[in-house]
Amino acid sequence: MNTLVTCKDLTKAYGKKTALNRVSLEIESGHIIGLLGPNGSGKTTFIKLLNGLLTPTSGEIYVKKLPVGIESKKIISYLPDQTYLNMNNTVQEVIDYFSAFYADFDAGRAYQMLDSLHISPKDRLKTMSKGTKEKVQLILVMSRRAELYVLDEPIAGVDPATRDYILQTILTNYDPDASILISTHLISDVENILDQVIFIKEGEICLQASVDDIRMQHQKSIDALFREVFKC
């Protein structure tokens, strides 16, 4: 097991507003980690810093001991909270694009997943429902053989049956040495597949622990603990 991500005093401020305040943490390989926090707690800011879409105001963030950059993007497969695909493209065109762009992209895997979700590769993205678009994006992200998958709200827009399929897809499609970081509000849906959770509150990490340790210690689910910690 080795360390994939290391942060030291990572801080991001937007003008006077501090979105992330001196966050220090490590993410190791071989885990599925939930990044949990209420709206505006800094989840997406953290994820964007990890993917080089924002630069830190202060502090450091390293991916496998290297600063965020081309090398880190090669090993991180990122599902953003908003789509960036060209809606005029067909799924097949997007797959060709991903194949050309990412050395670790496995097109066979993508077609297989599309098939089991009954999505035709010839369909154009703009003709698809919101949920189907989300499925396509997740398939693209999970078809890379990455070392770290960063999924920002991957299941928010899909129905419960598809949610189960997506979680199944996540479980069966990642390398045991890879890690997955999932940010979500839908804790009860994902908590059985997580083995670690990070609670983030007003830009600060307030808990990083193993799911079973939390259940043992507090005798309650992660969902119940979340509601308690973040009670409004």
Add this chain to the structure above:
Amino acid sequence: MEGTQNTKIPANKWNLASDRPVFIQIMEKLKLDIVTGYYLPGDKLPSVRDLAAEAAVNPNTMQRAFSELEREGLVYTQRTNGRFITEDTDLIDLLKQKMALDAISGFLKSMQQLGFSGEDALQLLKEAIKEEKE
């Protein structure tokens, strides 16, 4: 998966409650599968990954449950070959006894909560068994 079993005994369901550690609940479910005969002594267990996917749990958690079962001697690993159910039938009988005692103590606790003494509970139990037979 049922197809590979030479017995018709069905597997128990994955009913994972959210307020208790998952690995403990996995262990309980697999123990039940052993005691009810879904897994027979010497049977090969599915891989961590397959069983984790079936139960929709984290593979690390499944791994932990397997390790604990191994520690208790109910499961053993054959290098490169996989994991197998113990062939020690005495151990399985012992497990069955223990699970029965746990069920009884749970029953007695519930009856106590309802205000029945052990004697009263026994009387009611006898009546219930009689009725079921009829």
